[in-house]
Amino acid sequence: MTPEGVEIRNPEKLYIAGAWVESTGTARFELVSPDTEEVVGVVADATAEDMDRAVAAAREAFDTGPWPQLSPAERGAAVLRWAEELEKRQGELCAAWTAQVGGLASFAPQMHGGAIATMKFIASLGSSFEFVVRRPSQMVDTALVVYEPVGVAACIAPWNAPFGILSSKAAYALVAGCTVVLKPSPETPLEAYIMAEAAEAAGIPAGVVNLVCGGRDASDHLVNNPGIDKVSFTGSTVAGRRIGEVCAGRVARCTLELGGKSAAIVRDDFPIEAAAQILGNTITVMSGQVCAMLSRAIVSKSRHDELAEAIAGVMKGVKIGPSTAPDTQLGPLAMKRQLERVEDYIRIGKQEGAELVTGGNRPSAMNKGYFMEPTLFANVDNTSRIAQEEIFGPVLALIPAEDEEDAIRIANESQFGLNSSVLTGDVDAAYRLGRRLRAGGFGQNGMRLEFGLPFGGFKQSGIGREGGVEGLHSFLESKTMLLDGMPAAL
Structure with missing residues (x-):
């Protein structure tokens, strides 16, 4: 069941390892219209076991699959195809947002069109960002700083602007060479389902993008999974504190975009x-x-x-x-x-x-x-x-x-x-x-936001930055290489 104007093929399944699969549980999330208080959609409620399956698929795709070995330009081209598939479904994205959280239909095209444009900008970083930089050295002939993907990333989005936030996280991660587990809010999963279908249509390899929608316990299980190298979270400071504690405990990377006043x-x-x-x-x-x-x-x-x-x-x-x-x-x-x-x-x-x-x-x-x-x-x-x-x-x-x-x-x-x-x-x-x-x-003179530039907070408003080139850095690790000469590949 999906709201009027939203056509999702498998709302009661999960997208793992390039296939739409049944959840290991039987629970479902009911989506309630804030305009009418009526149920307008039903999707699968992933279990902790489902989270582990998604992480295993993303882990396999990162450790043995072709995605991290593609050139950044090739990954950027794939993300661009993904954005173009989503552009075809912009009307559905708008309808989903309005149905789930009561976002104004008059504002939805501007909001979702802007998010797709941001994805295209992120895709362009595959060609414009310097993933290998030569630095001066007093010790060797050639000193290089190379930027490599952090690994498997859990992308966790809130309910207020689900598509723009989740698509940005995922696009940065994929251009960097990471594989991802998409974890939308239980209140707003439909945009993530459309993203998974669009990734499939764009030819993103199996396991690179996985979708699981789960509640608090299953989500906590996801963050605790040692197969997750990086958590990118947007949401409340209370939840962000918990994620920060978990990541610190196993020295996993995290970006936290939290509350404000x-x-x-x-x-x-x-x-x-x-x-x-x-x-x-x-x-x-x-x-x-x-x-x-x-x-x-x-x-x-x-x-x-x-x-x-x-x-x-x-x-x-x-x-x-x-x-x-x-x-x-x-x-x-x-x-x-x-x-x-x-x-x-x-x-x-x-x-x-x-x-x-x-x-x-x-x-x-x-x-x-x-x-x-x-x-x-x-x-x-x-x-x-x-x-x-x-x-x-x-x-x-x-x-x-x-x-x-x-x-x-x-x-x-x-x-x-x-x-x-x-x-x-x-x-x-x-x-x-x-x-x-x-x-x-x-x-x-006002609340001015531009997501092509770095966005994030001081103090308890978060850790790290999203947006701009800085958004790509958060999914990369830097490696210093000291060589006796310049490699022929460069």
């Missing part, structure tokens, strides 16, 4: 109405379910009340509706537990004494679906839970600051450090303040 500083030179438009509309992007979301806004005390009123005005004008409606600006949260999480934090904010300016309730006109009004808390204490913990919903905390120095202190007073922004018309001030913010990303 990113701050936007509004400088006094920036117009109130313009700031309200940016902040009030940004928090509704993907219903606030974005790790790099600007969920804290910091403004001088003298302008706080005026900005709070202006943001509330913007939020009250946001069109809430079904994810399939073309005029919807704010769709549902992805699942019931996420709605309940947001509601819990709204209660916590009230208990902590923050001022609920607008929102905080389910829309009264919508009696089905996981919908929540855009919500603004003002006069928020930065040490409070709603300012320090990731809510992952359309909830904005407005925090007053004494001056610019105090604003920087408040922005950096967080366990997270993923994204940041300064709203100002002064580019020099933006650069100066941006350099002082302890975060892996910075955008002047």
